[in-house]
Amino acid sequence: MSAAVGLAQGRLAYRRLARRRVGLLALMAALLAASLVADLTLGPARYGYGEVVGALLGFEGPPAVSVVVWDIRLPVALMAVVVGASLAVCGAQMQTVLNNPLASPFTLGISAAAGFGAALGFVLGVNLLPSGWSAWTIPFNAFLCAMACSLLIHALSQRRGMTTETIVLLGIALVFTFNAALSALEFIASEQALAAVVFWTMGSLGRTTWPKLAITALALAAVWPLFARQAWALTALRLGEHKAASFGIGVGRLRLHTILLVSALASICVAFVGTIGFIGLVGPHIARMLVGEDQRFFLPGSALAGALVLSAASVLSKSILPGLILPIGIVTALVGVPFFFSLILSTRSRPW
Amino acid sequence: MVSLTATGLDVSYGNRAVLRGVSLPELRGGEVTALLGPNAAGKSTLFRRLVGQLAGPGTVAVDGQALPGLPPQDPTRPCYLPQDSSANAALTVFEAVLLAAKQGAGGWAVTDAEADDVTRTLALLEIGDLAGRFLTELSGGQRQMVGLAQALVRQPRILLLDEPTSALDLQRQVEVLHLLRDLARRDGLCVVVAIHDLNQALRFADQVVVLGGGRVVAAGAPASVLTPALLREVYGVEARIERCSRGHAFLTVDGSVRRAG
Numbered sequence: 065m066s067a068a069v070g071l072a073q074g075r076l077a078y079r080r081l082a083r084r085r086v087g088l089l090a091l092m093a094a095l096l097a098a099s100l101v102a103d104l105t106l107g108p109a110r111y112g113y114g115e116v117v118g119a120l121l122g123f124e125g126p127p128a129v130s131v132v133v134w135d136i137r138l139p140v141a142l143m144a145v146v147v148g149a150s151l152a153v154c155g156a157q158m159q160t161v162l163n164n165p166l167a168s169p170f171t172l173g174i175s176a177a178a179g180f181g182a183a184l185g186f187v188l189g190v191n192l193l194p195s196g197w198s199a200w201t202i203p204f205n206a207f208l209c210a211m212a213c214s215l216l217i218h219a220l221s222q223r224r225g226m227t228t229e230t231i232v233l234l235g236i237a238l239v240f241t242f243n244a245a246l247s248a249l250e251f252i253a254s255e256q257a258l259a260a261v262v263f264w265t266m267g268s269l270g271r272t273t274w275p276k277l278a279i280t281a282l283a284l285a286a287v288w289p290l291f292a293r294q295a296w297a298l299t300a301l302r303l304g305e306h307k308a309a310s311f312g313i314g315v316g317r318l319r320l321h322t323i324l325l326v327s328a329l330a331s332i333c334v335a336f337v338g339t340i341g342f343i344g345l346v347g348p349h350i351a352r353m354l355v356g357e358d359q360r361f362f363l364p365g366s367a368l369a370g371a372l373v374l375s376a377a378s379v380l381s382k383s384i385l386p387g388l389i390l391p392i393g394i395v396t397a398l399v400g401v402p403f404f405f406s407l408i409l410s411t412r413s414r415p416w
Numbered sequence: 417m418v419s420l421t422a423t424g425l426d427v428s429y430g431n432r433a434v435l436r437g438v439s440l441p442e443l444r445g446g447e448v449t450a451l452l453g454p455n456a457a458g459k460s461t462l463f464r465r466l467v468g469q470l471a472g473p474g475t476v477a478v479d480g481q482a483l484p485g486l487p488p489q490d491p492t493r494p495c496y497l498p499q500d501s502s503a504n505a506a507l508t509v510f511e512a513v514l515l516a517a518k519q520g521a522g523g524w525a526v527t528d529a530e531a532d533d534v535t536r537t538l539a540l541l542e543i544g545d546l547a548g549r550f551l552t553e554l555s556g557g558q559r560q561m562v563g564l565a566q567a568l569v570r571q572p573r574i575l576l577l578d579e580p581t582s583a584l585d586l587q588r589q590v591e592v593l594h595l596l597r598d599l600a601r602r603d604g605l606c607v608v609v610a611i612h613d614l615n616q617a618l619r620f621a622d623q624v625v626v627l628g629g630g631r632v633v634a635a636g637a638p639a640s641v642l643t644p645a646l647l648r649e650v651y652g653v654e655a656r657i658e659r660c661s662r663g664h665a666f667l668t669v670d671g672s673v674r675r676a677g
Contacts, residue, residue, distance in 0.1 A: 070544065074535030075528055077548060078510055082526075296518045302505035303512065306498035307566075309469050311519040357506040358515075360524065 085355040085365075092354075092368040096145065099375040103141040104133055106382040143272040143280065144378040144392070145371040147333045150284045151340065152347025152370020154330040156362060157291065159348055160301055161319040162228040168344035169330035172217055172231075172323075173238030174210045175341070178334040179265045180242045180249070181209030186260045187253040202264070203276070207335035213238055214327030218320060228305075228319075267340035267393025269378060276336045283332045287325045288363075294318065295359035302357055340393045343370045346404050353407060373400060417445035418479060418492060418573040418606050420466070425474035427458075427465050434461045436630045438474070441623065445573065445604040448597050450617035450638070452610075453627035454651055459610040460499060462627065463576045467496040478574065495572030499579050501559040503551060509562050510534055510547040516566035537569040540595070556583040564592065568599075574606045575599075581611065589613075593620040614642060618657075618665050626650055639665045648673055 104116045111129055118125045119133040151169060158167035169175055184190040185205040193204055217238070221231045246265075250258055291298065297318055300308045309315050330344070347370030348362075354369070355361040374396065381395040420443040427435040435458050443449050451459050464470045468483050476483040478492050486493050507515065513534045514526060522530055538544045543561045546554070554562065560583045567575060577596075581589040597620055599605045611617055617624055618638045625635045628650045634641045639657070647655040647667075654670040 067539075070539060071532045071535050074510070074538075074544075074547065075531045078514070078526070078531050078534075081508065081510075081548075292524075295524065296515065299505075299507070300515055300519060302507070303503040303515070304498075304500055306500055307503065307563075310467070310496045310498050311516060311570075312493070313519065352506045356508070356511065358511055 082361075085358075085361045088354050089361065089364055089368060092365070092372055096368060096372045096375060099372060099379060100141055100145060102379050103144065103375055103382075104137050106379060107132070107137055108387065139272045139274050139277045140269045141375070141378065143269050143277050143337065144374045146277065146281045146284060147269070147337050147340065148343050148347070148371040148374025149367035150280065150329050150333045150370075151344040151374075152351070152366040153284070153287075153291070153363065154326045154333075155344030155370075156348035156351065156366035157298070157322050157326045158344075160298055160357075160359075161322045162232055163302065163304065164228060164232050165349070166345070167232060167235075169326075169334065170239065170341060170344065172235035172327070173213045173242055174327060174330045175334050175339050176239045176242035176246070177213035178206040178210040178331065179261075179339055180246045181205040181207070181335075182264045182338070183246050183249040183253075183261045184209070186257045186264070187249045203335040207331050209242075210331035210334055211327065213242070214324070214331065218324055218327070221323070222320065263391070264338045265393075266391035267338040267396075268391050269337055270389065272336070280332055280336060283329050287329050290325060291322070291359070291363055294322075295363070298322070299357060299359045299362070338393065340374070340396060342396050342400050342404075343374055346370075346400055347373060349404070350407065417604050419444050420476070420478055420494060420574050420606055420608075421480075422466060422476045423474060425462070425465050425472065425476070427461050427470050427472040434458045434630050435465060435472070438462060438627070438630070438632055440625060440632065441635050443574075443606050443608060445606045446600050447622040448600050448607045448609065448620055450609055450611050450621035450624045451627065452612075452614065452617060452624055452650075453633075457627040458630045459627055460578050463496050463498075463578055463608075463610065466576060467494050469496075491571065492573050494574040494576050495567050495570050496576045497563055497567040497578060497580060499582070501556075501563045501583075503559075505551055507551055508547065509538070509543070509549050509551065509554070509565075512551055512562055513537060513565045513569050517569045519570070533569055533571075534565075537565045540568065541565050542591070557585060557588060560584055561588070561592075572605070575608070577607070577609045579610050579612065581613070581616070589616065596620070614647075614667050618642060618667065642667065 101113060101116055105111050105113060109132065115125060115129050116133055119130040155168040158172065159165055182202050182205055185202045190205060191201045193201055217231065217234060220226065220234055250261055253261060297313045300311050300313055301315065301318070305315050348366040350369040351362055351365030355365040377392055377396040377399060380399055381390040381392050384390060422438065422440040425435050425438040426433065451462070453459055461470065465472060466476050478486065514530065517530055517533055538547055541561055541564055543558070543565065546558060551559065551562070560580060564580055567577065581592055584592060593616060596607050596609065600607045621638050623636060624638045624641050626633045626641060626646065633650055634646055642657060644655055644657065647653055653672050655667055656670065657665055657667055660666055
């Protein structure tokens with residue numbers, strides 16, 4: 065009798081924990097929706113919440129509002145959500161497979177490589193695309209360099225005796241290499257090209273168009289089910305390589321597949337929006353504190369946290385200086401870091 | 417009864433040979449085997465070779481069937497508990513054990529039966545009170561108990577445990593070893609435990625296998641294998657095996673001797 069009671073209690077306690085996590089995810093989704101609408105109201109012309117929601121739902125209203133919301137603001141606001149979610153998912157999976165809380169798309173040099181690729185286009189006029197595609201030159205260069213960096217890491221990490229620590233070290237070495245190469249390009253650049261490079265590397269959502277948004281969203285939608293299917297195996301990686309292998313998981317293969325998928329997704333993001341730091345690091349940490357590391361909650365949690373932070377940063381970037389939109393990369397770091405500090409310092413008892 | 421056999425196992429890391437032609441006596445269900453040997457004798461490497469994490473010459477067979485032929489999640493595959501339990505994942509104890517139960521089995525969602533398996537395993541190890549605690553809040557010994565739960569919840573028929581009691585207090589050590597022997601006797605599990613405490617090996621093991629320098633130095637019943645001569649050769653200690661007033665064999669160490677080579 066008492067055994068049956070114990071089983072029921074165990075079940076109940078676990079179901080309660082799972083329900084609380086779903087509740088937290090729902091709360092984050094609601095906050096994200098609010099932030100998205102707030103983002104749409106802001107700009108050179110300020111609209112009321114009613115006007116924006118009306119335009120979104122297709123109600124009658126001033127046609128100018130509808131045009132501005134749909135054609136100008138919505139792609140940018142949604143890009144903040146999609147890029148924030150993607151970068152945080154990338155960071156979450158890198159931290160998982162490299163078993164290192166410092167890993168993010170930056171740690172492996174992916175963003176630095178993208179910056180270098182963009183500078184190749186701005187400074188040396190490198191253009192691999194046919195004429196008529198000039199709008200895509202810079203993102204394409206950035207994407208190619210970021211992928212090349214990822215593939216280099218992928219190739220090196222398949223050598224014998226490579227540990228997760230050496231992979232992270234290699235990534236850091238690549239960050240310095242690409243940054244030095246970028247500085248060299250900046251040194252020889254014309255004033256105009258230099259300004260373009262510097263602005264690009266600050267990160268900006270302002271260049272977003274519907275097609276760019278669609279590509280990024282499709283990339284996220286494509287990798288998501290692959291990660292979700294491996295949820296239990298990926299979670300087990302956080303118990304350490306040996307423990308995961310003892311569960312019958314092919315650790316090496318899973319790690320390489322994950323790094324490749326994450327690299328492709330991160331490369332697409334940084335190619336379109338430039339260097340937006342910090343989201344890939346902080347998104348997963350917020351998710352970990354709120355919903356733990358069971359990937360069934362951790363993955364959506366990271367995506368929502370990253371999307372929320374970047375969307376909120378977009379709102380702030382328009383409201384700090386009236387009439388001026390600050391580069392979002394600056395805002396995420398300046399506003400995000402104190403917030404992150406306070407989170408870490410308030411949860412010292414769980415030092416993961 | 418399940419049986420595990422291993423013959424002619426060689427494993428090397430680069431140029432360094434760690435196992436040289438290791439053949440084990442048949443390890444049978446219902447028995448507890450203690451795997452003994454000094455540090456770096458090759459105990460963990462042998463475990464990893466037995467479960468197929470390391471490759472090399474030689475054959476490992478379960479019930480006469482060579483291991484590579486068995487799918488990774490086959491329940492007759494040996495279940496290996498590595499020594500390292502230092503993970504700092506943001507998971508509760510319940511989740512960490514559930515995670516072990518979910519590998520390769522069941523779907524995305526957690527069924528009531530799976531949750532019950534976890535609760536039962538935690539109760540078996542008397543750590544039900546830890547279920548809601550985070551792994552990061554646990555002591556070394558508690559982590560080791562969670563590791564044991566992660567192995568047992570998978571309901572293996574062959575259990576390979578790498579120093580499962582090294583961080584446990586005396587009472588827990590005795591309880592865990594008793595439990596392992598009960599599981600062997602009652603459920604027919606084949607249990608292999610790497611252990612440093614030779615007195616526990618004398619007390620709880622049905623047979624011992626002594627590794628030294630990557631080779632099997634001796635194997636057989638504990639009292640017949642663990643002799644002063646062997647302890648001097650393998651461990652470099654002067655030791656006596658005596659009988660206590662109740663007739664149990666126990667080992668006392670008088671001092672260390674310079675090891676040959």
